[in-house]
Amino acid sequence: MFIDIDCAQIKKFGQNAFGDYFISKRSDNQKRLIAVLSDGLGSGIKANILSCMTATMLARFIEEDISIRKAAQIIMDSLPICQIRKISYATFSAVDCRNDGSVWVVEEGNPAFVLMRKNEELPLAYKEFTSPQYPDRHLRLYRFQAEVGDRIIFCSDGVTQAGIGTREYPLGFQRRGLLTALKSHLELYPKESSSELAKWVIEKALSVEPEQHAGDDISCSVLYFRNPRxxxxxxxxxxxxxxxxxxxxxxxxxxxxxxxxxxxxxxxxxxxxxxxxxxxxxxxxxxxxxxxxxxxxxxxxxxxxxxxxxxxxxxxxxxxxxxxxxxxxxxxxxxxxxxxxxxxxxxxxxxxxxxxxxxxxxxxxxxxxxxxxxxxxxxxxxxxxx
Amino acid sequence: MEKVTVKICEGTTCFVMGGGTIKPVLTALTQRYAARIEIVSARCLGACNHADSFSKAPYVLVEDEIISAADIEKVYAAIEKRLKND
Structure with missing residues (x-):
């Protein structure tokens, strides 16, 4: 299988730097793919630095063959707390997969990823680990086998919370809104590339924002398992x-x-x-x-x-x-x-x-x-x- | 009457030596002969790689006559000569 991966992002309106950071690496003679999406606290330069450091370090740990759970746990336990908001400096999602379809995912604080199989969302079991230092931080660990045609979609909360407070989306676009939109879109474009789909998701999220101004950094990363072209x-x-x-x-x-x-x-x-x-x-x-x-x-x-x-x-x-x-x-x-x-x-x-x-x-x-x-x-x- | 075929080399060397500009100008200039000539692009005539013709790009082939260091004037003259002989 070939794993087609891409990410699309929109900056928070009025900011000149992305507060979310995405990194992906192929290794082991192109058989392994590691990707991390991190959302830094706040927006602009500060968030950019926080998310960049988190994503880069986590990707490097995983690449160095520290188990994905251990790598994520180190990051989760080490991230400092913002003195003002009293929450973690960055959230993250990471994926480590191979072209035989074996996939490991860890998430901390980011919206749960979506696995689309045959144009339906496939709910997945996961194990949860709580940080010994910070009881409000929970790590979700998934292990599953991807099949040809599967898509994994990671988003920052800029997607799920898009449009929050508007009449149409008082609670935001939410994961439910994303799923409905994804299903109808993929029904029309079943072979769409990761690049096009990621772009479509962020544009869809932006379209529900008041005046089409992004209220937060909006990011979407897509992995598409398919026969290689x-x-x-x-x-x-x-x-x-x-x-x-x-x-x-x-x-x-x-x-x-x-x-x-x-x-x-x-x-x-x-x-x-x-x-x-x-x-x-x-x-x-x-x-x-x-x-x-x-x-x-x-x-x-x-x-x-x-x-x-x-x-x-x-x-x-x-x-x-x-x-x-x-x-x-x-x-x-x-x-x-x-x-x-x-x-x-x-x-x-x-x-x-x-x-x-x-x-x-x-x-x-x-x-x-x-x-x-x-x-x-x-x-x-x-x-x-x- | 058979058409006179003009092949303009658009291989790399000929193209950068000016071959790329010959076709549109020549086509415009030979409008009145349009029914009697056919101007086509050639991928590479291979002429630039022969030792004796090295450094003389661009090349244009008017029927069986190869024109080196081709420009509009030379090619136009060669076409007119062919048409007069026909």
Missing amino acids: KSLIFTGPPYNKSKDREYCLSFGFFGGKKAICGGTTANMISRELRREIVNIPQTECGDLPPVAAMDGVDLVTEGILTLTRAAEYLEREELQHKDAAGLLVKFLLESDIIEFMVGAMLNQAHYDPALPVEIEVRRTVIKKMKKLLEDKYFKQVTISYI
Whole structure:
């Protein structure tokens, strides 16, 4: 199973920093995923520091193989009390799961998470532990087995308390409101990604706030267990020309989505697989060469200029472009497991000093892209040099 | 009458050397010959990698004639020559 994870947040109205903090890490060769959502007391910078420290420390403890219960208990027992409000400085939810579906969750003070299975909420048993130092702090510990299609939804109280005091939601949106909204939304969009769902939840919460001004920091993090969407990007011809056919055939037989980045690469695949490259009219190609089409291939673009620009878009989180690089970014973000087949053959002409622009080395750009896709977009990326 | 085919290389080197701007201008300039010529983009003509033609991008292919260091003027002249011969 692949675990698609993302978080969306809105700051409390008038604040310039998020008071909730979200962190996620994949480890153990991408088989394990740890995520923490913490809500700092109050809002703004102070809350940001409190939640950031809580989430970061807890994630690190869990990553260091301290049991999730022990890690959460250390944090729960160590968090100081606000002298004014007499409550804990931060609340948190943490999840430690593996791609075989085993899941552990701990919560302290945050709204209880939701497990959606077959578009119904599945109530779960949990064990509760009370802090020996602070009797008002209770840790809920869950252990369960996730199935393909399951979604785990974590929210800060900014979601469940959205709209509090209004005529429509005198007690706030509440968990019940969230569940009803989630069910009707997922019925319409059963395959929605974590990123889209998290965004939808926070926007829904904001929509019930008076004047659409967030009364608190609003955060939602979603984990979606699903079969991975695989994709393969072939860029650059192989170093050894005698291997052209072999690599082209393996590209042709690949089971997921496919893209070609490079004119010479496209010509080679066209020749070996006997598939024609077709020019397609593209209205918004900007200053990049236009895309083309090939039977059985989802995207055909020019190589290094497009890859370089796509890496820039990923870095700047500009995901709305419609040129070839924008289409490549869309292709990448719609995949969970991405493999780059990078040909090591160098195009001498790219290093001609007369060129008016500096052309990056393909390997460097792909390495940068891998890091961005992994760190910023939580993708699993492999590179094979051929 | 068969159309004269003009292939403009839009491979990386040709594109950055100005090949990217040839197609729209050439299409506009040759409006009156629209029925007799076909202007298409090519992924990469592979010409830039030959030792003898290195450093002479962009390349445009007018039927079987390869034009190196191509610009609008050169390509336009090559098209006119072809059309006169037809």
